[in-house]
Amino acid sequence: FxxxxxxxxxxxxNSPDASNSxxxxxxxxxxxxxxxxxxGPEDANGAEDRPPLTFETSPSRWERFWRAISRAVFTLPILPELKALYQLATAVFLTSLGQNCLFFESNMICGSLGKQALAAVGLANSVIYALGHFLGLGLVTACDTFFSQLYGSPSRHRIGMLLQKSVMIISLVPLLCSAYFLNLEPLLLLIGTEADLAKEAAEYVIWFYPGLFFCFNSYILSRYLQAQDKAFIPLTATFLANAANLGLNYLLVIRLQLGLKQVEMSSSSFVTSGFT
Structure with a gap:
C-alpha cells in the first residue's frame, strides 16, 4: 500500500536537483x-509502555531444599503402587467400619426405650463382642494370608476349595460360643448383675446368637473377594445391610413401638448379618 x-x-x-536536507x-x-x-502497529504503539527487564534473584537455601524434596517425592517409582494400595485399603476400611456399625446402631436405637433397655443392650453387645465377635474375627484373619497367597500362586483354582474349608471350620465356632451364650443369665447373676438387667441382656444374646453364623461367614466372603481385588462388592453389601438394619429398627421400635425384642430380631442373622 x-x-x-x-x-x-x-x-x-535520485534526482540531481534534490538538496541534502x-x-x-x-x-x-x-x-x-x-x-x-x-x-507492527500494536508493538509500535506499546513500545514505550513496555516494563523494564528484571532479573530473578537466585532461590534461597530453603527454597532449593523444598524443591529438591518435592521433586524426589513426586517422582518416586512407588507412587502408582501407593495409589492402588490406597484405593484397596479405603474399601476394606469402610467395609470393616460398616460391619462393626451394626452393633452401634442397635445401641443408638435402644436409647429411645429407656435407660434399662439401653443398659441391657450395651451389656449384651459387650458380651457378643468379647466372647463371640472377636473370637471369630481372629480366626477369620488367617484367611487374609491364605487367600492372598493362593490367589497369587499357580494353584489359583484351589481358592474355592479353601473357601469351602474355611466356611465349614468357622461355622463350628458359634457352637462353641453357645456354651456360655445360652447360660449367660446365671453367669451375669453370679458376678452381681441386677436380675432384670441380666434377664434382658441374656434374652438379647439368645436372639442374636444365630447371627454369629452369618457374621463369621460374611467376614470370610469379604476376605475372599478382597483377595481378588473385588473390594467393592462387600462394601456395597455392608452399606445395604446397615441401611436395612437402621430402617427396620426405626420402623419396629420407634414407629410401631414393639419394644426391645424387635431390636433383637432386626439385629439378628435373619435380617442384617445374613444380608451382609
Missing part, C-alpha cells in the same frame, strides 16, 4: 516506515 509513495520518494531522492528527510521517513513494518 505504500509502494507508490515510496517510488515517488526514491525518484526525488530533502535527502535526509527522505532517509528519516524511510527509517521510520521500516521500524513500523518490523514492529
Amino acid at each position: 505504500f509502494a507508490k509513495p515510496m517510488f515517488g520518494r526514491m525518484s526525488s531522492y 530533502e535527502r535526509e528527510s527522505i532517509d528519516n521517513n524511510f527509517d521510520q516506515t521500516e521500524e513500523e513494518i518490523s514492529l
Whole structure:
C-alpha cells in the first residue's frame, strides 16, 4: 500500500536537483516506515509502555531444599503402587467400619426405650463382642494370608476349595460360643448383675446368637473377594445391610413401638448379618 509513495520518494531522492536536507528527510521517513513494518502497529504503539527487564534473584537455601524434596517425592517409582494400595485399603476400611456399625446402631436405637433397655443392650453387645465377635474375627484373619497367597500362586483354582474349608471350620465356632451364650443369665447373676438387667441382656444374646453364623461367614466372603481385588462388592453389601438394619429398627421400635425384642430380631442373622 505504500509502494507508490515510496517510488515517488526514491525518484526525488535520485534526482540531481534534490538538496541534502530533502535527502535526509527522505532517509528519516524511510527509517521510520521500516521500524513500523518490523514492529507492527500494536508493538509500535506499546513500545514505550513496555516494563523494564528484571532479573530473578537466585532461590534461597530453603527454597532449593523444598524443591529438591518435592521433586524426589513426586517422582518416586512407588507412587502408582501407593495409589492402588490406597484405593484397596479405603474399601476394606469402610467395609470393616460398616460391619462393626451394626452393633452401634442397635445401641443408638435402644436409647429411645429407656435407660434399662439401653443398659441391657450395651451389656449384651459387650458380651457378643468379647466372647463371640472377636473370637471369630481372629480366626477369620488367617484367611487374609491364605487367600492372598493362593490367589497369587499357580494353584489359583484351589481358592474355592479353601473357601469351602474355611466356611465349614468357622461355622463350628458359634457352637462353641453357645456354651456360655445360652447360660449367660446365671453367669451375669453370679458376678452381681441386677436380675432384670441380666434377664434382658441374656434374652438379647439368645436372639442374636444365630447371627454369629452369618457374621463369621460374611467376614470370610469379604476376605475372599478382597483377595481378588473385588473390594467393592462387600462394601456395597455392608452399606445395604446397615441401611436395612437402621430402617427396620426405626420402623419396629420407634414407629410401631414393639419394644426391645424387635431390636433383637432386626439385629439378628435373619435380617442384617445374613444380608451382609
